[in-house]
Amino acid sequence: GTRISVTNCQGQENTIYTKIQSLFGSPRDENSLGEIIKKFSNACSNLATTANSTLSRKEVIRSLDVVNQKLSSVSTSIQTLRQNSDASISDAIQDINTQIQIVAGLNAQIATNNYGGQPTGDLEDQRDTAVRIIASHMDIQVSQDSSGAIDLQTSQNISLILPSVQLFSYSPTTSLNASSAYNVNPLLSSVNPITVVDPNGNVVDVTNQFTQGGIAAHIAMRDTILPNLQQEIDRLATDFRDQVNAVHNLGT
Numbered sequence: 001g002t003r004i005s006v007t008n009c010q011g012q013e014n015t016i017y018t019k020i021q022s023l024f025g026s027p028r029d030e031n032s033l034g035e036i037i038k039k040f041s042n043a044c045s046n047l048a049t050t051a052n053s054t055l056s057r058k059e060v061i062r063s064l065d066v067v068n069q070k071l072s073s074v075s076t077s078i079q080t081l082r083q084n085s086d087a088s089i090s091d092a093i094q095d096i097n098t099q100i101q102i103v104a105g106l107n108a109q110i111a112t113n114n115y116g117g118q119p120t121g122d123l124e125d126q127r128d129t130a131v132r133i134i135a136s137h138m139d140i141q142v143s144q145d146s147s148g149a150i151d152l153q154t155s156q157n158i159s160l161i162l163p164s165v166q167l168f169s170y171s172p173t174t175s176l177n178a179s180s181a182y183n184v185n186p187l188l189s190s191v192n193p194i195t196v197v198d199p200n201g202n203v204v205d206v207t208n209q210f211t212q213g214g215i216a217a218h219i220a221m222r223d224t225i226l227p228n229l230q231q232e233i234d235r236l237a238t239d240f241r242d243q244v245n246a247v248h249n250l251g252t
Contacts, residue, residue: 093194110148115147140152168206
């Protein structure tokens with residue numbers, strides 16, 4: 001079979017990276033995380049030269065409150081982006097299922113026309129369009145039989161069209177939080193899997209088979225990139241808390 005993948009992954013990631021960047025604000029924006037941290041740093045520097053100043057200590061604590069509010073806002077937005085990625089996975093799965101059914105219907109028409117000696121060019125063009133849409137979402141392999149019908153297979157060779165249509169199933173996770181994570185072991189997973197029925201009638205978790213295309217980008221964002229960013233934000237919040245504890249100790 002022919003392997004087809006229209007790598008839509010980079011474009012999807014770039015879109016989300018732009019959204020991530022907006023969370024932190026532009027460098028010259030006084031409400032950006034960078035500027036807020038800079039003000040906190042300045043307050044700490046001022047306190048270092050006026051260690052006995054109650055006013056300076058209060059300014060450090062006030063600046064930290066602003067930092068914490070910003071970090072909390074960023075954390076909330078990170079979880080929103082994860083939820084959006086999860087919803088995008090669901091939308092893409094629905095689109096794939098629609099296109100699979102279109103391909104199956106066109107297969108039947110093309111086979112009928114071939115048998116009757118009728119032209120199939122327009123039908124094949126329509127089918128190619130549907131295949132390209134599917135390939136923008138995921139990595140697929142395409143094979144063709146003697147009737148002119150094509151089959152689509154996942155990267156692990158699960159047939160989606162021949163001998164019968166197999167549609168993907170995915171239910172968006174109702175509410176994602178910082179601890180929500182996908183795990184191949186369903187007992188350990190708090191995020192729903194993408195599944196399909198294999199030729200033996202077994203429901204198979206195929207989440208990890210999405211390695212290219214738009215869905216792979218959204219899975220990476222939901223499960224790896226955004227959670228890693230959240231961990232960095234959490235570490236930053238801990239560092240600031242430790243600094244303020246040190247400020248309180250100065251005053252005792």
